[in-house]
Amino acid sequence: MIVVKTPEEIELMRESALIVSRTLGLLAKEVKPGVTTLQLDKLAEEYIRSQGAIPGFLGLYDFPNTLCMSPNEQVVHGFPTNTPLKEGDIISIDCGALKNGFYGDHAYTFPVGEIAPETKKLLQVTKESLYVGIREFKIGNRVGDVGYAIQKYCEDHGYGVVRELVGHGLGSKMHEDPEMPNYGKRGRGKKFIEGMVVAIEPMINMGTQRIKQHRDGWTITTLDKKPSAHFEHDVALVNGKPELLSTFAYIYEALGIESDEEDEFRQKQLVL
Template identity: 45%
Template sequence: MDGTTRERIATRSADDIARIREAGLVVWEVLEALSAAAVAGTTTLELDRLAADRTRALGAEPAFLGYHGYPACLCASVNDEVIHGIPSKRVLRAGDVVGLDYGVVLRGWYADSARTVAVGQPPPEAARLLAATRNGLASAIAAARAGHRIGDIGAAVQRYVEERGYSVVRDFVGHGIGRRLHEPPQVPNYGRAGSGASLRVGMVLAIEPMVNAGGCEVETLDDGWTARTLDRSLSAHFEHTIAVTENGPEILTLPPGVEFRVE
């Protein structure tokens, strides 16, 4: 869902960032509920309804519903689906992995996050892919510091996951976020360190590596949204909304005091 243009990259005040964090905490709470509900026998459509109900109970609105015509609240991408999986009557089965990508708007401010979770006990190869993608995101977040560049973020992801034998999806990228779901800049998950726009205090970015167990190539299905790996290998997706601050990157889609666990 890339709606960015060549506009100026916004920097946000401390008050603005606090409002984005409020939206981010709604996203986190919804993803916690979805992760717990992603068990064998559940459909992805049931997860979508849960997300919508929990979001509205918290005073926010789903950000994806209707965005460029997207027909659901949640993106639920199973196994070899990379991103933008449309919820349906598909039943989750033990051993599946499902990418849960979710965003909300709260009082005019947007936040966006994603995680890939296992249904039951994941096969070892799936567990390794999920850990590598999550740790790749952690490496990217660590690189999101004032004075660094956009290319440093993508280079950190690419280096981490490729050293472990995985590939980075190039067709979809992260983005700025704030008053709109997608704002400048685009934030690729690959690239050359030291390239791209300079990172400044107040920038808010959604960093979201998508990593495949096989090749990086993807294809979009006939529904116009769901992207799958071309070679049908497993894929994983993790994302956080972060702010660039004087003290380093701050994750806005985690509660204060909760650390982003790496494996």
């Protein structure tokens, strides 16, 4: 069952989402060769708690950390470790926060130093596909419209679209209805309704779409061990159109990147 949010609840969800966005912005300054993902995990937990929130992933389904940290061929759900990042790696950081009874859930894949051109293109196309999908989250459309748009965009670039892992509704629970696959057929699936909030999150592989789950019950890697990218936004359906609750602006501010990619999805000006 889809849980529709009131305008007041959407604003509370925006607060949670922006705590995650600011956390990712803080981490953006620290992602560099030599740092460990456990160090980043500690920084994230401390910052989230300083904002009057609690880490959304810590203890959820018994996950032991604040961040899901998934380097290179890991798709999602990787554990932070003491292994230092190295030049040329990529690292997907997925983060959650719970405040005022509502979750924020948000992800970005960072390059570590200089990365290979083909890997840079994977990150670019995956992030672009996120906005291609968000554009389809509007009154009159269905779940399949978002999935189809993401799938077509990525497969047209020759990439594999993961089937077993999907986006989801978001609210007082981390995972609510509906599931939001990154593949599908136009006009299929649940209809979008005003007040819905979803997490849209393309998980796109450089090679095969096929994945492998490891014995730890969490870590997911590509079957061919080629890199995978993951980007995620929290989006509400407001006045019939997609409204971003999360932002990459804090990441871009930290990295000195100028971007207007989010402007079309904001009905309110974002104040940093």
